[in-house]
Amino acid sequence: xxxxxxxxxxxxxxxxxxxxxxxxxxxxxxxxxxxxxxxxxxxxxxxxxxxxxxxxxxxxxxxxxxxxxxxxxxxxxxxxxxxxxxxxxxxxxxxxxxxxxxxxxxxxxxxxxxxxxxxxxxxxxxxxxxxxxxxxxxxxxxxxxxxxxxxxxxxxxxxxxxxxxxxxxxxxxxxxxxxxxxxxxxxxxxxxxxxxxxxxxxxxxxxxxxxxxxxxxxxxxxxxxxxxxxxxxxxxxxxxxxxxxxxxxxxxxxxxxxxxxxxxxxxx
Ligand SMILES: NC(=O)c1ccc[n+]([C@@H]2O[C@H](COP(=O)([O-])OP(=O)(O)OC[C@H]3O[C@@H](n4cnc5c(N)ncnc54)[C@H](OP(=O)(O)O)[C@@H]3O)[C@@H](O)[C@H]2O)c1
Numbered sequence: 001x002x003x004x005x006x007x008x009x010x011x012x013x014x015x016x017x018x019x020x021x022x023x024x025x026x027x028x029x030x031x032x033x034x035x036x037x038x039x040x041x042x043x044x045x046x047x048x049x050x051x052x053x054x055x056x057x058x059x060x061x062x063x064x065x066x067x068x069x070x071x072x073x074x075x076x077x078x079x080x081x082x083x084x085x086x087x088x089x090x091x092x093x094x095x096x097x098x099x100x101x102x103x104x105x106x107x108x109x110x111x112x113x114x115x116x117x118x119x120x121x122x123x124x125x126x127x128x129x130x131x132x133x134x135x136x137x138x139x140x141x142x143x144x145x146x147x148x149x150x151x152x153x154x155x156x157x158x159x160x161x162x163x164x165x166x167x168x169x170x171x172x173x174x175x176x177x178x179x180x181x182x183x184x185x186x187x188x189x190x191x192x193x194x195x196x197x198x199x200x201x202x203x204x205x206x207x208x209x210x211x212x213x214x215x216x217x218x219x220x221x222x223x224x225x226x227x228x229x230x231x232x233x234x235x236x237x238x239x240x241x242x243x244x245x246x247x248x249x250x251x252x253x254x255x256x257x258x259x260x261x262x263x264x265x266x267x268x
Contacts, residue, residue, distance in 0.1 A: 005056070007082045009033045009073075011064060011120070012090030014041035016191025017139060020212035021087050024220065026053040031082075033058045035073055036090060064090055064116040065108045077123040081131070086124040088117040088161075089139040093197040098152040106153045113157035118164070125168070128179045135180040135223055138165050142187045142236050145243040148255040158185075162229065169228045182222055183229050186215045187236035208235060 008025045012018035014036035022032055026049040034042045034057060042059035049057045060076060062069040077083060091113055094105050121136050128134030140161040147155040165183035172179050189210045194201055201209070210233050218232035231240050243251065 005029060005031045005082070006084035007031045007033065007080050008085035008087070009035065009077055009080070009083065009120070009124070010087045010089065011035045011073075011116070012087075012139075013045060014038040016193060017186070017189060017212045017215055018087065018089040019045060021089065021216045021219070022049065024213075024216045025085060026055040026057070028220075029053075029055075030085060031056040033060050033073075033076055033080075035060050035062055035064070037061060037063050065111040070116055070119060074119055074123045077120060077127065080127060083124060083127045083131075084134040086120060086134075086136045087139065088120055088136070090116065091139065091193075093151065093154050093193060093199070095150055095197060095199070097150060109153045110157055114160055117161060121164075121168070125179065129172075129175070129177050132178055135182065136165075136168070137182045137184050137219055137223070140165070140183045140185045142185050142231065142239060144183070144185055145240050146251060146255055166228060180223060180226065182219065182227060184215070184219045184222070185229060185231045185236075185240070186210065187231075187233060187239065189215055 006029070008022075008030040010018050010022045010025070010032060013022045013034035018036065022034055022045060026032060032046075032049065032055055034046060036042055039059060039061040042061060046057035046059045049055045060073060062073050064070050064073065077086065092109065094101060094109065098106065117138055121138070124134070124136055128136070138161045141154075141158040143151070143155045144158040144162040147159070162183045162185070165181050168181045172181065187210065188204050188208050189212055190201075191212055215232045219230055222230035231237050246254065
């Protein structure tokens with residue numbers, strides 16, 4: 001890696017929001033480390049970004065639910081003196097009642113959304129706070145603001161991401177550090193996410209779907225404005241405002257409506 005360009009590490013870079021974010025960072029002058037399980041996808045994106053933007057791009061394949069594969073990513077971050085950006089984005093959804101769904105998939109989700117985010121953020125903030133610059137964006141969801149039957153681990157792990165990021169924000173502010181953190185909370189976004197989950201997109205009105213590029217643009221704008229929580233799109237801003245204002249018993253009533261109205265797979 002060259003010293004002149006800042007380095008960004010992007011997890012979940014083989015598809016969707018992560019791939020779109022990596023493209024945007026390369027265009028903005030970053031070198032990149034791309035992380036996900038599918039090596040072929042990462043290598044194809046790496047050569048695209050190298051030829052289009054002259055970026056130095058490293059494909060680092062890893063299943064972040066596995067400690068032995070997470071460790072090399074942590075180590076890569078820990079020795080990156082030019083690290084200025086980390087996107088903790090790798091994620092997936094499941095559906096079904098918690099006690100009926102496989103325990104394995106629930107544990108894997110927490111390993112990915114919680115433990116990988118925690119460990120990679122720890123490694124990154126050590127670097128960034130020492131150098132006095134950089135940003136960590138943790139991809140959460142509108143799901144962080146409510147919980148509904150059928151996706152308990154997803155909602156809980158995304159709520160954890162928001163609280164975790166908020167805590168870091170306060171710590172960095174208290175230390176007067178210029179390092180930024182952001183919880184990026186998209187609503188329905190057209191990516192491979194719903195294919196992986198086996199979710200029928202037709203259940204959601206077309207007007208509610210956003211593109212990965214719109215989500216990335218909102219995150220970048222949020223960073224220039226120093227925003228902790230970024231909810232892309234005016235519709236989802238209204239949804240979140242509504243959810244935040246609603247008293248808990250009413251929130252539970254809204255949550256209970258969703259499986260019967262939209263089917264157990266539906267989530268934001
Ligand atoms: N799409 C939406 O509507 C939506 C809404 C709100 C929040 N989000 C959040 O946005 C983030 C990105 O999702 P997306 O919509 O872009 O979905 P996506 O297109 O399915 O991309 C998910 C990415 O995560 C990677 N990944 C999954 N499991 C992994 C593992 N065990 N280890 C390493 N990488 C793994 C996948 O790569 P490999 O399969 O190659 O490993 C892929 O690159 C997720 O955190 C999701 O919760 C999405």
